[in-house]
Amino acid sequence: MWFVHFYNEVYKLAVVVKILVTGGAGFLGSHLCERLLVAGHEVLCVDNFFTGSKKNVAHLMHYFNFEVMRHDVTFPLYVEVNQIYNLACPASPIHYQYDPVQTTKTSVHGAINMLGLAKRLNARILQASTSEVYGDPEIHPQIENYWGRVNPIGMRSCYDEGKRCAETLFFDYWRQHKIEIKVMRIFNTYGPKMYPNDGRVVSNFIIQALRGEPLSIYGDGLQTRSFCYVDDLIDAMILMMSSQVDFTGPLNIGNPSEINMLELAELVIKLTSSKSKLVFKPLPQDDPRQRKPNIELAKAQLGGWEPKVCLLDGLRETIKYFQSQF
Ligand SMILES: NC(=O)c1ccc[n+]([C@@H]2O[C@H](COP(=O)([O-])OP(=O)(O)OC[C@H]3O[C@@H](n4cnc5c(N)ncnc54)[C@H](O)[C@@H]3O)[C@@H](O)[C@H]2O)c1
Numbered sequence: 001m002w003f004v005h006f007y008n009e010v011y012k013l014a015v016v017v018k019i020l021v022t023g024g025a026g027f028l029g030s031h032l033c034e035r036l037l038v039a040g041h042e043v044l045c046v047d048n049f050f051t052g053s054k055k056n057v058a059h060l061m062h063y064f065n066f067e068v069m070r071h072d073v074t075f076p077l078y079v080e081v082n083q084i085y086n087l088a089c090p091a092s093p094i095h096y097q098y099d100p101v102q103t104t105k106t107s108v109h110g111a112i113n114m115l116g117l118a119k120r121l122n123a124r125i126l127q128a129s130t131s132e133v134y135g136d137p138e139i140h141p142q143i144e145n146y147w148g149r150v151n152p153i154g155m156r157s158c159y160d161e162g163k164r165c166a167e168t169l170f171f172d173y174w175r176q177h178k179i180e181i182k183v184m185r186i187f188n189t190y191g192p193k194m195y196p197n198d199g200r201v202v203s204n205f206i207i208q209a210l211r212g213e214p215l216s217i218y219g220d221g222l223q224t225r226s227f228c229y230v231d232d233l234i235d236a237m238i239l240m241m242s243s244q245v246d247f248t249g250p251l252n253i254g255n256p257s258e259i260n261m262l263e264l265a266e267l268v269i270k271l272t273s274s275k276s277k278l279v280f281k282p283l284p285q286d287d288p289r290q291r292k293p294n295i296e297l298a299k300a301q302l303g304g305w306e307p308k309v310c311l312l313d314g315l316r317e318t319i320k321y322f323q324s325q326f
Contacts, residue, residue, distance in 0.1 A: 252295055
């Protein structure tokens with residue numbers, strides 16, 4: 001607590017940037033709010049708490065430069081800020097498929113509302129886009145100028161196409177209204193404060209292993225993913241926001257080291273010292289076989305940024321978090 005008091009005193013003397021984080025009470029948003037506050041900024045966290053939780057930001061309430069507002073980004077928002085990070089959108093298939101129409105609205109109307117706000121305020125705006133814009137890709141690893149292979153009418157389309165349309169809106173506002181935009185395509189990210197039971201593979205495996213339940217492998221388990229630890233992602237997000245004005249992205253951010261689901265399951269079982277076995281289930285529709293970012297552009301544009309946290313260390317931190325939640 002002494003740190004927060006000391007911090008609040010120093011803060012009064014500093015020049016601050018007012019930053020809006022939509023989806024600020026979610027997994028990534030809450031880490032971002034924390035990092036921005038510690039860097040001395042004024043942070044407004046806006047969230048409708050669909051998948052986010054007040055618990056994720058409760059420890060930040062002592063900072064007087066932190067504010068939380070319940071608001072749905074599908075409605076216009078009138079606030080005064082200098083920068084906007086637009087993260088609001090459920091990210092896990094279970095959640096975004098729960099109300100697919102609302103998911104598309106959140107991406108599309110949310111983008112229109114936040115871009116309108118950025119235009120009025122002349123604020124810089126960063127969009128949390130996704131590797132899902134590449135769909136089930138024909139090229140591997142994915143580079144930013146690949147246009148993707150997305151099913152427009154499937155179960156995942158509300159998310160994938162919603163995010164693609166949001167990207168279109170960002171670039172049209174940039175061309176038409178000269179707004180300073182940053183579009184970041186986030187690949188699988190994991191870490192503490194992930195929502196439990198939301199079907200994302202890292203949290204799924206860890207929870208199943210901690211409970212001694214069988215780990216669910218979809219398909220043959222040979223499909224690969226690459227996992228980025230949350231701290232590395234937040235570093236990149238903040239760097240991208242302050243990148244050169246003419247750099248818009250899209251920019252891949254993720255960790256290129258690849259692992260298949262069988263290997264990941266074995267690793268989680270080992271790290272949790274669990275006795276869990278594996279259970280094989282049918283592959284969900286449109287589940288991509290491979291997902292791996294090419295991050296050469298990120299390294300070049302973000303001053304040599306690259307992921308620092310290896311999967312083993314990141315998993316240990318994440319397991320510790322989930323153990324503390326039981
Ligand atoms: N975590 C990942 O691996 C990953 C990968 C690619 C992209 N992303 C993107 O990053 C962003 C954050 O993802 P996350 O993993 O933190 O997900 P999350 O579900 O934990 O966070 C999303 C937040 O947005 C809020 N939200 C949802 N709809 C809203 C609405 N209409 N109005 C206001 N708030 C709303 C939720 O309550 C939640 O707090 C999302 O836009 C997601 O698409 C995440």
